[in-house]
Amino acid sequence: MTQPRTPVARPVIAIAGLGIESSTFSPARTEAPAFHPQRGAEVLTRYPFLAPGTPLRDAAEWRGALVGKALPGGTVTAAAYAELSDELIARLGELGDLDGLWFDIHGAMTVEGIDDTEAVLLARVRETVGPDVIVSTSMDLHGNVSRELAHLSDLITCYRMAPHEDAMETRERAARNLVDLLTTGAPRPVKAWIPVPVLLAGEQTSTRIEPAKSVYAAVDEVEAMEGVTDAAIWVGYAWADEPRNRAAVVVTGPSREAVTAGAERLARGFWEARHDFAFVAPTGTLDDCLDEALATTEENRPYFISDTGDNPTAGGAGDVTWGLERVLSRPEFKDPSGPTVIYASLPGPAAVETAVRAGVGATVTVTAGAEVDDRHAGPLTMTGTVHAIRHGDPHARVEVVLRVGGVHVILTALRKPYHHEHDFTDLELSPRTADIVLVKIGYLEPELFTMATAWKMALTPGGVDQNLQRLGHHRIHRPMHPFDGEMPPPNLTARVIPPSTEPLGTPNE
Known part of the structure; x- marks a missing residue:
C-alpha cells in the first residue's frame, strides 16, 4: 500500500x-x-x-x-x-x-x-x-x-x-x-x-x-x-x-x-x-513501384515511393546504394527531357566536396554511398550536372543536387531525413511538379503524405528491412507474432x- x-x-x-x-x-x-x-x-x-x-x-x-x-x-x-x-x-x-x-x-x-x-x-x-x-x-x-x-x-x-x-x-x-x-x-x-x-x-x-x-x-x-x-x-x-x-x-x-x-x-x-x-500503403518491389509510377497519368503525380529498407529515421545507415543504382539504370530516366525524378538521399562527403569545388552548373563525376553499409551494393559512381548547393543544414551540413539524366540526386555530407517540402525547395527542387519523388523513409511524414497524389512502399534491403523474418532475430522472447505462425494464447x-x-x-x- x-x-x-x-x-x-x-x-x-x-x-x-x-x-x-x-x-x-x-x-x-x-x-x-x-x-x-x-x-x-x-x-x-x-x-x-x-x-x-x-x-x-x-x-x-x-x-x-x-x-x-x-x-x-x-x-x-x-x-x-x-x-x-x-x-x-x-x-x-x-x-x-x-x-x-x-x-x-x-x-x-x-x-x-x-x-x-x-x-x-x-x-x-x-x-x-x-x-x-x-x-x-x-x-x-x-x-x-x-x-x-x-x-x-x-x-x-x-x-x-x-x-x-x-x-x-x-x-x-x-x-x-x-x-x-x-x-x-x-x-x-x-x-x-x-x-x-x-x-x-x-x-x-x-x-x-x-x-x-x-x-x-x-x-x-x-x-x-x-x-x-x-x-x-x-x-x-x-x-x-x-x-x-x-x-x-x-x-x-x-x-x-x-x-x-x-x-x-x-x-x-x-x-x-x-x-x-x-502496411500503411501498397507495397511492392522497387521495380514494381517504378513501373506503376511511370504508368500513372499526370493527375496522379507527384508519385511518391518510399525506399524503406534504408530509412535513416528508423535506424538505417542511409548510404545503401541499392535503390539509387536501380533508378539510374532505368532507360526511362537517362534522358533529361524524360520523367523528372527526385531521389532523397545518399551521403557522400567526398562527392559533395567535389561538387562544391566545381560549382553550380558544372559537370562532375563523383562516387558516393556504401561507406557504412555495403552489404547490398557498392559505392556508386555518377556523372551529372550540379543543380544546387546548400550549406548549413543541421543534419546534412552540406547538400548538393546532382542532375543525372532526369534524376535529381540529393547528396549529403552527413545523412539526413527528408520530411518537409522546404527540404526540397531549399535545394531549388519542386516536389509538387516532379513525376516521381523517391525518399528513404517508411510511412510518409505529414507534409509528404499531403503532397502525394499516389504512394507506394518499396520493400528494399537495408538495416531496417520491412521483411522482419529475414533479418535474423534470435534473442527476442519466443513465441512471438509474426515469427511463430501457431502459438498458444499469451x-x-x-x-x-x-x-x-x-x-x-x-x-x-
Missing part, C-alpha cells in the same frame, strides 16, 4: 534523458556528437510548453541536466554512451535536492555490451537523485518497456500517433502529470504492465489506418476511467534484437482495480488485432509493478 506524500507547492524538477532508435541489423555505429546534447538552462528551450511565462513553467522550478537526441542509427558505441551518461549523472548530482525528475527518452537505444539501456541509465539516475524523487518517463511508442523500466518509473507514457504528430503533446503530458502528482501529494501511482508477444514494424502499425486507429483510440477511453492517470501502448522497436523488444501496455493511476482492468483491455485489443495489421493478465522503493521480485512473464 503506497503512502500519502507531502504536497510541494512549487516542486524542483530535473530534466534528463538520452534518445535514439538503434538498429542492431545495421553495421553503423553511433558516436556521442550525434546526440547534439543540450545542458543546463538550454534544455528547457527544447520544450515550447516550458517557455517563460507558460503555466507549466511557472508551476515548478525546472533544472536541466542533460538531454540528447540522435537521428535513428546503428548501435551506440560503449565509449559514446559512457561519455554522455557519465556527464548526465554528474550534472544531476550538481542540481541539489529534487522533488521530481522528468526522464525524456526514446526507448529503443542499444549500446554495445548493454541490454535494456534506458533501464540501466535510469537505475544510475535513481542512485544519484535518491529514492524519494518521483520520476516521470516519456517515450516514443516504438520504444521498449521492460519490467525494470516500468519499475524504476513512477509515471510512464508514450506517443499515441504514428506518424508522431503528438510528440510534444506527449512530453507535456508527462511533465504535467509529474507536477500534478507532486503538488497534490498523492501516493506513488499503481502501475499495471503487460508484455504483448507481438513485434511489428511501424509501417504496419500506423494509427492513420485500422486496426491501430481503433486500438489507440481505446487509450483515451481507458485514461478517462476513474482511478486512471495515464494509459499507453508501445508497439516496440522491430529492428533491434534484444529480449525486451515487443509490444507492451502500461496503465498508471491511484486505483489498482482500474489500472489492471484498463491494461488488460488494451492488451487484449492489441493482441486480438494482430492478424489485421497491414498471458495477458496485468502484472502490478511495485514502486521503485520496493523490490521488483521474480519475473512473472
Whole structure:
C-alpha cells in the first residue's frame, strides 16, 4: 500500500534523458556528437510548453541536466554512451535536492555490451537523485518497456500517433502529470504492465489506418476511467534484437482495480488485432513501384515511393546504394527531357566536396554511398550536372543536387531525413511538379503524405528491412507474432509493478 506524500507547492524538477532508435541489423555505429546534447538552462528551450511565462513553467522550478537526441542509427558505441551518461549523472548530482525528475527518452537505444539501456541509465539516475524523487518517463511508442523500466518509473507514457504528430503533446503530458502528482501529494501511482508477444514494424502499425486507429483510440477511453492517470501502448522497436523488444501496455493511476482492468483491455485489443495489421500503403518491389509510377497519368503525380529498407529515421545507415543504382539504370530516366525524378538521399562527403569545388552548373563525376553499409551494393559512381548547393543544414551540413539524366540526386555530407517540402525547395527542387519523388523513409511524414497524389512502399534491403523474418532475430522472447505462425494464447493478465522503493521480485512473464 503506497503512502500519502507531502504536497510541494512549487516542486524542483530535473530534466534528463538520452534518445535514439538503434538498429542492431545495421553495421553503423553511433558516436556521442550525434546526440547534439543540450545542458543546463538550454534544455528547457527544447520544450515550447516550458517557455517563460507558460503555466507549466511557472508551476515548478525546472533544472536541466542533460538531454540528447540522435537521428535513428546503428548501435551506440560503449565509449559514446559512457561519455554522455557519465556527464548526465554528474550534472544531476550538481542540481541539489529534487522533488521530481522528468526522464525524456526514446526507448529503443542499444549500446554495445548493454541490454535494456534506458533501464540501466535510469537505475544510475535513481542512485544519484535518491529514492524519494518521483520520476516521470516519456517515450516514443516504438520504444521498449521492460519490467525494470516500468519499475524504476513512477509515471510512464508514450506517443499515441504514428506518424508522431503528438510528440510534444506527449512530453507535456508527462511533465504535467509529474507536477500534478507532486503538488497534490498523492501516493506513488499503481502501475499495471503487460508484455504483448507481438513485434511489428511501424509501417504496419500506423494509427492513420485500422486496426491501430481503433486500438489507440481505446487509450483515451481507458485514461478517462476513474482511478486512471495515464494509459499507453508501445508497439516496440522491430529492428533491434534484444529480449525486451515487443509490444507492451502500461496503465498508471491511484486505483489498482482500474489500472489492471484498463491494461488488460488494451492488451487484449492489441493482441486480438494482430492478424489485421497491414502496411500503411501498397507495397511492392522497387521495380514494381517504378513501373506503376511511370504508368500513372499526370493527375496522379507527384508519385511518391518510399525506399524503406534504408530509412535513416528508423535506424538505417542511409548510404545503401541499392535503390539509387536501380533508378539510374532505368532507360526511362537517362534522358533529361524524360520523367523528372527526385531521389532523397545518399551521403557522400567526398562527392559533395567535389561538387562544391566545381560549382553550380558544372559537370562532375563523383562516387558516393556504401561507406557504412555495403552489404547490398557498392559505392556508386555518377556523372551529372550540379543543380544546387546548400550549406548549413543541421543534419546534412552540406547538400548538393546532382542532375543525372532526369534524376535529381540529393547528396549529403552527413545523412539526413527528408520530411518537409522546404527540404526540397531549399535545394531549388519542386516536389509538387516532379513525376516521381523517391525518399528513404517508411510511412510518409505529414507534409509528404499531403503532397502525394499516389504512394507506394518499396520493400528494399537495408538495416531496417520491412521483411522482419529475414533479418535474423534470435534473442527476442519466443513465441512471438509474426515469427511463430501457431502459438498458444499469451498471458495477458496485468502484472502490478511495485514502486521503485520496493523490490521488483521474480519475473512473472
